[in-house]
Amino acid sequence: MFKFPYGFSDFYLLRTENYFYVDRTSHIRLIEEAGNQLFFFRPRRFGKSLVLSMLENYYDVAKASEFERLFGELAIGQNPTPKHNQYGFVSNRC
Numbered sequence: 001m002f003k004f005p006y007g008f009s010d011f012y013l014l015r016t017e018n019y020f021y022v023d024r025t026s027h028i029r030l031i032e033e034a035g036n037q038l039f040f041f042r043p044r045r046f047g048k049s050l051v052l053s054m055l056e057n058y059y060d061v062a063k064a065s066e067f068e069r070l071f072g073e074l075a076i077g078q079n080p081t082p083k084h085n086q087y088g089f090v091s092n093r094c
Contacts, residue, residue, distance in 0.1 A: 009049035
């Protein structure tokens with residue numbers, strides 16, 4: 001049974017704590033093809049922070065060992081891009 005993640009924007013928490021997640025990972029390939037400068041504009045409460053958290057977990061080299069756990073069942077996990085887990089991030093979270 002899935003839990004409903006109202007108000008969460010932490011992709012890692014959603015995937016590891018069995019929360020319901022609508023798979024938007026198929027868009028990663030499109031984002032990579034779009035270019036270097038992206039502007040995410042959507043209304044409030046539309047999932048912008050969750051998308052950025054998903055991208056952070058996808059590209060973060062520190063999460064490479066958990067790639068299968070986080071993305072294995074999702075669209076991008078079945079056909080990952082060459083850039084997955086290739087970048088290091090400095091988290092601003094406390």
